[in-house]
Amino acid sequence: MILKRLYTSIKNAVFPPRCMACRRLFTRMEHAIGHGCNTEDTGADSFRKLMAPFVCDDCLPQFTAIESPVCPKCGMMFRERVSDDHLCGECLTGVRHVDYARAIGVYDRSLMHAIRAFKYKGRTQLARPLGRMLFELYGRCYGRGGDLRTPPDLIMPVPLHRRRFRERGFNQAYLMIKEWPGLMTTGHAWDSHVVRDGMIRKRRTKPQAGLDKKRRKENIRGAFAVSADTDVKGKHVLLVDDVYTTGATAEECARVLRASGASVVDILTVARTL
Ligand SMILES: [Zn+2]
Ligand SMILES: [Zn+2]
Incomplete structure (x- = not known):
């Protein structure tokens, strides 16, 4: 431990880390990312604790947690902060293939910069803290003392098209959940299974950024399929992704999963837009 601290302080003095x-x-002792899940932590606690080795003191508080009042179904956070959780207009009136969506923080400020650095600049060292933050959210949603929702049978990353995967070199959603099976066995007896290639992206789509809600829906339609060797019949599936924007991607994945027989489809993301 002392040697590791000494090594870290020498490394930081010679190669000071850059805030992500x-x-x-900036100068900071690297904090070891421990094991074990703390479902008492809020999203803001998780962010401060897990991102401290990567983000400077000025940027650490630049985080907005998703907090009640939210829509109990799609997880949208209401701008009006003085009411209880209640269904949003779209969940009241529209068809939703996703049963339950939750995110840790708002896609802005430090969280947005960190996700962009991870995804577009190949800072894959962020997969671990972001994945742990997501795992803590998973614990709050499905674990003891959380929302007490029944744990999912299968956990799948939202897939990338194989060409996008080759360009990027990794699927950011999968990198974040890769270590979950190990975390589950250390503290939980949840019987959820991570399936890396449960879904495939069969069609390459234009980037969703810059498109409005209707165009996003059209752009993503027919882009996904359940892979041939994955049986989702009667299963409760949890999708995982980095950002939830309009929900078009999540809805399309959920539509396809349900058409293949999935009984319930949830999604957890690190961030969502307001
Ligand atoms: Zn900073
Ligand atoms: Zn809603």
Whole structure:
């Protein structure tokens, strides 16, 4: 432990880390990312604790947690902060293939910068803290003392098209849940299984960024399939992704999963737009 601290302080003095959010050099002892899940932690606690080795002191508080009042179904956070959780207009009136969506924080400020650094600049060292934050959210949603929702049978990353995968070199959603099976066995007896290639992206789509809600829906329609060797019949499936924007991607995945017989489809993301 002492040797590791010494090594870290020498390394930081010679190669000071850059903040993943603002890119400034900063000095910080690296905190070891421990095991065991703390479902008492809020999203903001998780962010401070797990992102401290990567984000400077100025940027660490630049995080907005998703907190009640939210829509109990799609997880949308209401701007009006003084009411209880209640269904949003769209969940009241529209067809939803996703039963339950939750996210840790708002897609803005430090969380947005960190996700962009991870996804577009190949800072894959962020997969671990972001994945742990997601795992803690998973614990709050499905574990003891959380929302007490029945744990899912299968956990799948939202897939990338194989060409996008080759360009990027990794699927950010899968990198975040890769270590979950190990975390589950250390503290939980949940019988959920991570399936890396449960879904495939059969059609390459234009980036969703910059498209409005209707165009996003059209753009993504028919892009996904359940892989031939995955049986989702009667299963409760949990999808995992980095960001939830309009929900078009999640809805399309859920539509396809349900057409293949999935009974319930949930999604957890690190961030969502307001
Ligand atoms: Zn910073
Ligand atoms: Zn809703």
